[in-house]
Amino acid sequence: MIWIVGGSINVYSQIGLIALIGLITKHGILIVEFANKCLAKGMTIESATIEAAKLRFRPIIMTTASTIFGAMPLALASGPGAEAREQIGWVIVGGMGLGTLLTLFVLPSIFIWVNKCVMWFSIRKQLD
Numbered sequence: 260m261i262w263i264v265g266g267s268i269n270v271y272s273q274i275g276l277i278a279l280i281g282l283i284t285k286h287g288i289l290i291v292e293f294a295n296k297c298l299a300k301g302m303t304i305e306s307a308t309i310e311a312a313k314l315r316f317r318p319i320i321m322t323t324a325s326t327i328f329g330a331m332p333l334a335l336a337s338g339p340g341a342e343a344r345e346q347i348g349w350v351i352v353g354g355m356g357l358g359t360l361l362t363l364f365v366l367p368s369i370f371i372w373v374n375k376c377v378m379w380f381s382i383r384k385q386l387d
Contacts, residue, residue, distance in 0.1 A: 260353020261346065271343045275350030282326060283358035287366050289315045294370060304374045308367045316363065323359040327352050 261272055290311050297307035333348025 260349045260357075263353075264345075264349050266346050266349060269346060271346035272350045275347040276354070278347075279351055279354040279358065282322065282355065283362060286315075286319045286322070286359065286362040289318060290362065290366055291370060294367075298374075304371050304378075308371050312363065312367050319359060319362065323355050326355050330355075 261267065266272065290308075293315055294307045294311035297310050298304065302310065330348045330351035333344045334352050336344040336348065
């Protein structure tokens with residue numbers, strides 16, 4: 260997003276990245292934690308992941324929307340010192356949009372893949 264609006268990676272955009280990393284990590288934790296609870300109840304990996312993604316969809320979208328709308332005044336700032344605020348705002352707006360899409364679609368696939376690999380290695384280790 261910074262590239263699209265003509266900005267650069269600087270101290271201000273790095274501050275936005277730190278905030279962004281924390282928020283996107285929270286989204287991933289919500290899905291993985293609930294999927295692990297479903298796995299502990301005896302659900303299959305696929306059904307647990309789908310259930311976790313469905314149940315955590317609304318909280319993730321609400322957090323994303325509130326963060327993006329909250330950062331829009333920063334991204335559209337004008338006046339003295341606006342360059343610094345714009346950088347933080349555009350990092351958060353663009354990063355939350357992309358990060359949420361990745362969290363909702365890529366993270367569940369990776370969760371399934373990692374769990375299947377772990378199961379395969381544990382079965383293989385027991386056979387040896």
